Amino acid sequence: MTLSDRVKSDIGFLGDALMPGPYQCYLCDEEDLIGEDGLCDKCRAKLKYLPNPTYLAPLDGITVGLQYSDEISAAVMRFKKLGQTEYAGFFTQFLSVPKEWNADILVPVPMHPLKKWIRRFNHTELLASYLSHATGIPYSSVLLRKNRFTFEQKKLYDPAERRKNIRGSFTADPSVKGLRIVLIDDVFTTGATVYECAKTLKRAGAEKVYLSAVTSPTH
Ligand SMILES: [Zn+2]
Numbered sequence: 646m647t648l649s650d651r652v653k654s655d656i657g658f659l660g661d662a663l664m665p666g667p668y669q670c671y672l673c674d675e676e677d678l679i680g681e682d683g684l685c686d687k688c689r690a691k692l693k694y695l696p697n698p699t700y701l702a703p704l705d706g707i708t709v710g711l712q713y714s715d716e717i718s719a720a721v722m723r724f725k726k727l728g729q730t731e732y733a734g735f736f737t738q739f740l741s742v743p744k745e746w747n748a749d750i751l752v753p754v755p756m757h758p759l760k761k762w763i764r765r766f767n768h769t770e771l772l773a774s775y776l777s778h779a780t781g782i783p784y785s786s787v788l789l790r791k792n793r794f795t796f797e798q799k800k801l802y803d804p805a806e807r808r809k810n811i812r813g814s815f816t817a818d819p820s821v822k823g824l825r826i827v828l829i830d831d832v833f834t835t836g837a838t839v840y841e842c843a844k845t846l847k848r849a850g851a852e853k854v855y856l857s858a859v860t861s862p863t864h
Pocket of ligand 1: 670671672673674675684685686687688689
């Protein structure tokens with residue numbers, strides 16, 4: 646049985662193009678001399694790539710792209726809060742999935758359906774779709790669902806509060822059994838959310854759960 650027979654993977658690419666534009670720098674709106682990465686020379690020179698952070702069970706590995714900065718933070722806000730979906734292509738270039746993970750499927754960190762309805766899209770789903778398009782690894786936004794509305798994690802400063810807030814708020818589809826899954830997220834902070842996602846997937850029988858995130862402020 647092939648993977649697509651076994652799991653509900655999404656069909657089709659959610660984006661219009663891999664990198665729409667770029668007519669302006671994605672980080673500073675500079676209009677001249679923009680490279681294929683969507684950046685001006687000044688912003689490109691300022692980017693700091695991060696070593697892969699240490700991780701704890703139940704995660705089996707993490708990759709992060711960029712060091713968080715004011716510019717990256719502003720770009721993330723434009724993407725997920727202001728609905729500038731062209732940032733999906735821009736941010737996807739900083740996501741990576743190591744070959745040795747032998748990933749079966751990409752799974753975006755889910756958003757509660759009500760929040761998705763309000764925002765009109767889930768930004769991590771867009772990232773997963775773009776990364777799937779770039780890597781050929783399928784993605785699914787139905788294998789893991791958020792079934793409880795929670796406070797925004799970034800508004801909770803105490804790590805124990807963050808863990809409590811998110812506990813038990815996800816449900817995994819039984820078809821994740823035996824799969825090597827890569828969770829896709831934008832910002833990796835304390836990890837409370839992705840650890841809860843990984844726990845839920847492992848309990849449902851996932852073989853491995855990794856995380857690929859665009860940026861991290863804490864490592
Ligand atoms: Zn720039």
